[in-house]
Every structure is written in C-alpha cells, then in structure tokens.
Amino acid sequence: MDNHTVIETIDLRKEYKRDEFHVIALQKANLLIQQSEFVALMGPSGSGKSTLLYLIAAIDRPSQGRVRVLGQDLQELSDKAIAQWRNENIGFVFQTFNLIPVLTARENVELPLLLTGLSKKQRIEHAQTALKLVGLEDRMSHYPRQLSGGQEQRVAIARAIVTDPALILADEPTGDLDAHSAHEILTILARLNKEQNKTVVMVTHDPHAARFAGKIRYLEKGELLPEGSSPPI
Amino acid sequence: MWKYIPFAFKNTLRNKRRTLLTIASVAVSILLLAVLIAVYHAFYFREGSPQEALRLVVRNRVSLAFALPEHYEQRIRQLCGVREVGSLSWFGGVYIDSRPEHFFPRFATDPEKIFLIYPEMKISAEQLKAFQSERTSAAIGKSLAQKHNLRLGQRIVLKGDIYPTDLELTIRAIFEGTQGSSDNVLYFHRKYLQEGLPQRRQGYVGTFGILADAPESVPRIAREVDDMFRNADRQTKTDSERAFQLSFVAMLGNVKLFLLSICSAVVFTILLVSTNTMAMSVRERIKEIGVLKTLGFTTGKVLAMIIAESVIVAMIGGVVGCSLAYLVGMGLGGRVPMMSSGLLIPSVVPTISLAVAFVIGVVSSVFPAFHASHVPITDALRHVG
Ligand SMILES: Nc1ncnc2c1ncn2[C@@H]1O[C@H](COP(=O)(O)OP(=O)(O)OP(=O)(O)O)[C@@H](O)[C@H]1O
Numbered sequence: 001m002d003n004h005t006v007i008e009t010i011d012l013r014k015e016y017k018r019d020e021f022h023v024i025a026l027q028k029a030n031l032l033i034q035q036s037e038f039v040a041l042m043g044p045s046g047s048g049k050s051t052l053l054y055l056i057a058a059i060d061r062p063s064q065g066r067v068r069v070l071g072q073d074l075q076e077l078s079d080k081a082i083a084q085w086r087n088e089n090i091g092f093v094f095q096t097f098n099l100i101p102v103l104t105a106r107e108n109v110e111l112p113l114l115l116t117g118l119s120k121k122q123r124i125e126h127a128q129t130a131l132k133l134v135g136l137e138d139r140m141s142h143y144p145r146q147l148s149g150g151q152e153q154r155v156a157i158a159r160a161i162v163t164d165p166a167l168i169l170a171d172e173p174t175g176d177l178d179a180h181s182a183h184e185i186l187t188i189l190a191r192l193n194k195e196q197n198k199t200v201v202m203v204t205h206d207p208h209a210a211r212f213a214g215k216i217r218y219l220e221k222g223e224l225l226p227e228g229s230s231p232p233i
Numbered sequence: 234m235w236k237y238i239p240f241a242f243k244n245t246l247r248n249k250r251r252t253l254l255t256i257a258s259v260a261v262s263i264l265l266l267a268v269l270i271a272v273y274h275a276f277y278f279r280e281g282s283p284q285e286a287l288r289l290v291v292r293n294r295v296s297l298a299f300a301l302p303e304h305y306e307q308r309i310r311q312l313c314g315v316r317e318v319g320s321l322s323w324f325g326g327v328y329i330d331s332r333p334e335h336f337f338p339r340f341a342t343d344p345e346k347i348f349l350i351y352p353e354m355k356i357s358a359e360q361l362k363a364f365q366s367e368r369t370s371a372a373i374g375k376s377l378a379q380k381h382n383l384r385l386g387q388r389i390v391l392k393g394d395i396y397p398t399d400l401e402l403t404i405r406a407i408f409e410g411t412q413g414s415s416d417n418v419l420y421f422h423r424k425y426l427q428e429g430l431p432q433r434r435q436g437y438v439g440t441f442g443i444l445a446d447a448p449e450s451v452p453r454i455a456r457e458v459d460d461m462f463r464n465a466d467r468q469t470k471t472d473s474e475r476a477f478q479l480s481f482v483a484m485l486g487n488v489k490l491f492l493l494s495i496c497s498a499v500v501f502t503i504l505l506v507s508t509n510t511m512a513m514s515v516r517e518r519i520k521e522i523g524v525l526k527t528l529g530f531t532t533g534k535v536l537a538m539i540i541a542e543s544v545i546v547a548m549i550g551g552v553v554g555c556s557l558a559y560l561v562g563m564g565l566g567g568r569v570p571m572m573s574s575g576l577l578i579p580s581v582v583p584t585i586s587l588a589v590a591f592v593i594g595v596v597s598s599v600f601p602a603f604h605a606s607h608v609p610i611t612d613a614l615r616h617v618g
C-alpha cells in the first residue's frame with residue numbers, strides 16, 4: 001500500500017445474524033482504489049453494494065477483514081473517533097437526498113461544519129462556496145420542499161463536500177432522478193473528481209451513470225468480482 | 234455547544250401544531266402548579282409584617298369556643314417583654330342576612346389598645362378619637378368599606394348569634410390594613426357588648442392579643458403566660474400569631490398533603506403526556522438521525538440535541554404558564570375570601586416553574602432520545618417513518 005491508495009479492503013466480510021436468519025451480505029471483498037479514481041460499483045439488488053460502501057465509510061463495522069481508508073485502519077478507531085474521522089474525510093451522498101426538511105439549503109450544507117471549529121461567518125462562507133460549486137447560489141434560503149429532486153441532490157452534494165473530504169461515497173445518487181437531473185449530478189461528481197482530485201466511489205444500477213466512472217467493479221451475491229470481470233447477467 | 238441550539242429550535246417547528254399543543258399542556262400544568270404553590274404559600278409561608286412576628290395570641294387551652302376571664306389581662310401585662318396587651322372576642326353574628334357575601338370578621342375589642350397592638354393598621358388621629366370616644370362606634374377596614382359601600386357615620390346592625398344580643402353600631406373610623414385580611418375586619422367596643430349580656434356571661438373575652446418588645450421575647454412570653462395559668466381553672470394556650478392563624482388552616486384538614494398530592498399528580502401527568510409526544514416526534518426522525526450521524530454527529534451530540542429541543546419546548550410552556558399564573562393571581566383579586574388583594578404569586582414561583590419545566594423537558598425526552606440516538610446508522614438509514 002502506497003501513499004496514493006485511498007481505499008484498501010482485505011478479505012472483508014459482513015454477515016447479518018438475527019434470531020433465525022443469517023445473511024452473508026459481503027464476503028472476500030478485496031478492493032483497492034487509488035487517489036483520484038472514479039469507481040462505479042454495480043450489481044444486482046442485494047449483492048452487497050451498499051454494505052461495502054457503508055464499511056468504507058465506517059458507518060458499519062465488518063464481521064471480518066480489514067478496511068484501510070486514507071491510511072487509517074478503521075477498526076482502530078472508537079465510535080466517537082470514527083464520527084469525527086467521517087466528518088473530516090468522507091462525503092456521503094444518498095439516493096434519497098436526505099436533507100433536513102426544517103433547514104434551508106444553506107443551513108443543510110452548514111450542518112457538517114457545526115462539528116468543526118469554524119466561526120459562524122466562516123461556516124456560512126464555506127456553505128455558500130459549496131452551493132456555488134453545484135450551481136445553487138440562488139437557492140440558498142430555499143427549504144428542501146421548495147426544491148426539485150435534482151436541486152435537492154445538488155444540495156446534498158454540497159453538504160458532502162463542504163468539509164472538503166478527500167473521498168466521496170455515493171449510493172445510487174441518481175436512482176430517484178429523471179435522466180436530465182441525473183446527468184447534471186453525474187457531471188458534478190465527474191467534475192469534483194477531475195478538477196478537485198476527489199476520489200469518488202459510486203453505487204449505481206444505471207449503465208449510463210457508470211460510464212462517467214473510470215472503472216467499474218461488479219458485485220454478485222455478496223462477492224466482489226475480480227477487476228476486469230464482465231458484468232454478471 | 235450553543236451553535237447547536239438554533240438547529241434544536243428549528244426542530245421544534247417541524248410539527249407546529251404538536252409543538253403548540255405540547256407548549257399549551259405544559260403551560261396549563263405549570264399554571265396549575267404555580268397557583269397551587271401560591272395558595273400553599275398564602276397558607277404557610279406568607280411573609281408577615283414585622284409586627285406580626287412580635288405578636289402572640291392567648292386562647293383557652295381547651296378550644297377557641299371557650300372564653301378566658303378578662304382579669305388575665307392585668308397579669309399578662311406584668312410579664313417582662315409585653316409591650317401591649319388587649320382582648321379580642323369573635324362576635325360572629327349576622328349582618329343583613331347570612332349569605333356568604335355579607336360575612337366578615339367582627340371583633341369586640343378594647344378601642345384604646347387595638348391600634349397599638351396592630352400598629353400596621355393606619356388610622357387618622359381624629360377618626361381614632363371618634364372611635365374611642367363613642368361607646369357604640371365601629372372601626373372598619375378600607376376594603377370592607379369599599380366592598381359593602383359603607384361610609385363614615387353610617388349605622389349598621391349586627392344580629393347576635395354566639396352572643397344573645399343585637400348591636401347597633403355607627404361607623405366612626407375607616408382604617409387601612411397592610412394586607413387583605415386585616416383590612417376586611419370590623420372592630421367595636423367590648424364594653425358595649427358586655428352591657429347587652431346577662432350577668433353570668435360578663436367578664437369573659439375570647440382571646441388576648443399581645444405585642445412583644447422583640448421577636449426573641451415571643452417564645453418566652455408564650456411559655457410564661459401558659460405557665461402562669463397552668464393551675465387556674467381556665468388554662469391558656471399561647472401561640473405566635475402566625476401559628477394561631479395556621480391552626481385555623483389545620484381545621485380544613487391536611488391542606489398541605491392535599492396540595493402536594495395535586496401538584497405531583499399534575500406534574501406526573503404532564504410528564505407522561507410529554508414523553509409520549511416526544512417519543513412520537515423522535516420516532517418519525519430516526520432516518521434523519523442516521524443522516525446526522527453519517528455527517529459525523531456522535532451519539533452524544535444527537536442525544537443532547539433532542540433533549541435540548543424538548544427542553545426548549547417545555548421552557549416556553551413554563552414561561553407561558555407562569556405568566557398566566559400572574560394574570561390569574563391578579564384576576565382573583567376581590568373574588569375570593571381572604572384574598573381581597575388578589576392571590577399573591579410568591580417570588581419563588583418563576584424559579585420553581587422554570588425548574589419544573591426544565592425537568593419535564595429533560596425527563597420526557599431522555600428515554601426516546603437515548604433510544605433514537607443509539608439506533609445503528611445502517612438501521613436508522615433503512616428506517617421508514
Ligand atoms: N441491517 C441488515 N439486516 C439484515 N440484513 C441486511 C441488512 N442490511 C443488508 N442486509 C442484507 O444484506 C444483503 C446486501 O444488502 P445491500 O443493501 O448491501 O444490497 P445492495 O447491493 O445495496 O442492494 P440494492 O441495490 O437493492 O440497494 C441483502 O441481502 C440484504 O437483505
């Protein structure tokens with residue numbers, strides 16, 4: 001592992017055991033992603049894409065195996081330290097946008113900055129910059145319900161990048177959008193990847209979306225297929 | 234920490250109707266609590282006038298219904314520390330008719346002494362003289378005069394019931410008491426009452442009022458008076474004026490326990506209601522909490538923000554309820570016996586109200602908040618609510 005490796009997972013395994021049922025959501029996942037890569041994760045529903053993304057974001061802990069992200073061995077961190085680490089290093093974009101309905105676009109974007117030492121003024125400046133970057137400078141004081149789906153997702157991207165994380169993780173970011181908005185979102189992600197050297201890992205079902213990525217990795221039944229495999233049917 | 238408060242506040246606006254209802258229910262219970270505290274206070278802690286702390290009341294050891302010989306007065310007067318002593322006999326009687334609005338305390342007393350024992354009752358020198366020099370005169374409190382529209386020089390008739398005699402009195406003085414109760418009284422000459430009584434009932438009085446020279450002398454005087462008459466055929470029971478008044482309250486039953494149990498029931502009920510509301514409000518937000526934690530909020534921060542939100546709502550309710558209590562206190566003025574100047578809301582009420590509101594806010598949210606903030610992020614994000 002060298003300095004340019006952003007994500008490295010070794011024999012990652014995640015099982016869900018509850019009472020009777022026992023699911024292996026992910027197994028034998030060995031993933032290596034370098035800085036400034038744009039990787040798409042594809043696979044059928046239930047193949048473990050979200051699970052893998054959550055393990056990389058330290059939203060969940062693996063049952064076995066190791067995850068190193070940005071040089072940090074994630075299992076070494078306590079829950080509290082992980083929260084801070086995620087705040088600083090990961091920008092997460094959801095399929096369903098997940099903006100806070102009672103906050104304006106600007107306040108939503110400002111939210112992750114509350115956890116930093118920035119002053120109110122600096123927080124507002126950063127939030128404005130991030131919103132400009134996604135082309136929403138004229139929607140700062142709109143509430144989520146006053147925005148279109150595409151705009152909401154742009155606000156969500158602004159919220160993900162406002163702390164200037166090195167890694168952006170997106171779980172089907174265009175899944176709820178029409179073709180046009182989806183294209184806008186993908187363009188923004190590609191731009192962040194190219195112009196700001198952000199490493200992007202995006203889960204998608206959409207082959208068109210996957211074309212924005214430089215590399216596609218496939219999952220099937222919880223297994224990460226080797227690099228260069230052809231898509232499962 | 235303060236930077237999270239605006240966010241917590243905005244969360245209260247999420248469901249405005251529910252928040253308003255919560256505020257209203259907290260407000261109503263705090264109002265009830267504040268009024269109960271005020272009533273309790275009026276009974277037990279009322280800040281007496283400085284003179285009140287100097288006064289004692291001597292009564293028959295057996296019961297207030299039994300009288301004391303008037304000659305006890307001379308012997309009490311000789312005790313060290315007694316500055317003034319005079320008799321007060323509850324006349325009872327009927328003014329106009331026996332409806333409650335025509336009821337007020339009437340005492341036969343010694344006109345030379347009553348205003349010395351109660352120096353806080355303000356009376357002009359000439360009216361005092363007029364009251365003292367006419368055998369059938371009466372002195373009444375200002376609020377009593379206003380309530381019954383009584384004027385100087387007016388004649389009134391009191392029909393006796395405890396005492397078998399009717400009194401025809403002329404109002405010669407209107408004095409100003411310091412608080413509602415001492416302002417709602419009629420005094421008349423004891424001599425005039427005695428004249429109308431059969432021989433065997435003469436020479437007795439209901440109670441003696443004593444004004445001591447210093448508050449420190451009060452307990453000692455009480456002891457000495459009772460000791461002095463321990464072997465007499467009519468023994469005495471001497472209390473501070475405060476304790477004497479409380480013995481009336483005690484006749485109403487265990488008011489203290491009654492008020493306390495209503496208070497706790499009110500607080501407990503509102504606690505259940507708020508907890509339920511808070512649980513509902515938090516459950517709808519599990520997914521958002523997952524999002525916040527994805528952004529880097531720790532379990533502790535999420536917990537604190539939910540509690541802060543609940544505390545904000547409860548405190549607003551507390552402020553509203555407490556303010557309403559003052560309005561109610563003023564509104565009661567003149568409508569309730571013993572509270573002619575309104576129900577005085579004691580100064581501890583805002584503190585207690587806000588403290589109770591704070592506790593309601595914390596306690597009602599701590600369990601829902603604890604549960605919600607500990608849902609694993611992956612489960613929270615999957616949550617549909
Ligand atoms: N919290 C959980 N409890 C139990 N089983 C789970 C849990 N999370 C995921 N699983 C199971 O793990 C497997 C992988 O789930 P995952 O969400 O990673 O799939 P996915 O590839 O993201 O699917 P989709 O495309 O539908 O989002 C599924 O079979 C799922 O049912």
Ligand SMILES: [Mg+2]
Pocket residue numbers: 049050051171
């Ligand atoms: Mg998924």
